[in-house]
Amino acid sequence: DSGVTQTPKHLITATGQRVTLRCSPRSGDLSVYWYQQSLDQGLQFLIQYYNGEERAKGNILERFSAQQFPDLHSELNLSSLELGDSALYFCASSVEGVGRTEAFFGQGTRLTVV
Amino acid sequence: DAKTTQPTSMDCAEGRAANLPCNHSTISGNEYVYWYRQIHSQGPQYIIHGLKNNETNEMASLIITEDRKSSTLILPHATLRDTAVYYCIVLNYGGSQGNLIFGKGTKLSVKP
Numbered sequence: 001d002s003g004v005t006q007t008p009k010h011l012i013t014a015t016g017q018r019v020t021l022r023c024s025p026r027s028g029d030l031s032v033y034w035y036q037q038s039l040d041q042g043l044q045f046l047i048q049y050y051n052g053e054e055r056a057k058g059n060i061l062e063r064f065s066a067q068q069f070p071d072l073h074s075e076l077n078l079s080s081l082e083l084g085d086s087a088l089y090f091c092a093s094s095v096e097g098v099g100r101t102e103a104f105f106g107q108g109t110r111l112t113v114v
Numbered sequence: 115d116a117k118t119t120q121p122t123s124m125d126c127a128e129g130r131a132a133n134l135p136c137n138h139s140t141i142s143g144n145e146y147v148y149w150y151r152q153i154h155s156q157g158p159q160y161i162i163h164g165l166k167n168n169e170t171n172e173m174a175s176l177i178i179t180e181d182r183k184s185s186t187l188i189l190p191h192a193t194l195r196d197t198a199v200y201y202c203i204v205l206n207y208g209g210s211q212g213n214l215i216f217g218k219g220t221k222l223s224v225k226p
Contacts, residue, residue, distance in 0.1 A: 042216060090158070
């Protein structure tokens with residue numbers, strides 16, 4: 001158990017819909033990262049938050065947004081869903097940036113868009 | 115961040131040492147070498163990291179060449195549970211803006 005909790009574990013929804021994925025980081029970790037893993041793309045970095053502020057952006061679509069709340073949990077919002085958004089979405093947390101300490105990953109949310 | 119090159123796949127017999135190579139010829143002086151692994155569809159798991167000295171922990175050893183252009187992750191006694199994709203990542207020792215960029219990694223298959 002990494003200490004990072006992601007909910008829900010599985011999500012099935014229709015095209016055009018909007019969903020919210022939730023991540024609770026390890027106690028004391030200030031940084032939260034979101035990754036997408038689809039079959040043909042591998043692990044793709046989406047976005048990083050540090051203590052409530054956006055710090056780095058990767059290949060995140062405009063239809064996707066994220067935020068980190070004062071209690072440090074984070075949510076990833078995916079809207080106008082397409083079939084291609086079906087993937088595993090991982091959240092990770094670390095005390096600071098991963099250049100200083102290791103990152104701990106949750107078990108992921110499997111999103112299926114039908 | 116420097117790019118890394120890893121073999122696509124490797125096999126290892128159970129109980130033997132697994133040696134996973136990684137080339138990072140463009141690494142700069144302030145970049146660390148990190149290793150993570152991902153067991154089928156689970157979240158990636160941190161293994162070890164180092165700058166220039168060899169490192170060892172309860173999971174593995176990391177050997178970095180003197181010129182720092184390549185490294186080897188060693189799992190001393192591989193078990194079936196070590197079957198996973200192993201990622202070698204080079205990363206700035208930055209502050210909160212650091213992030214992990216995963217390549218395709220090496221798929222290690224440990225066979226009985």
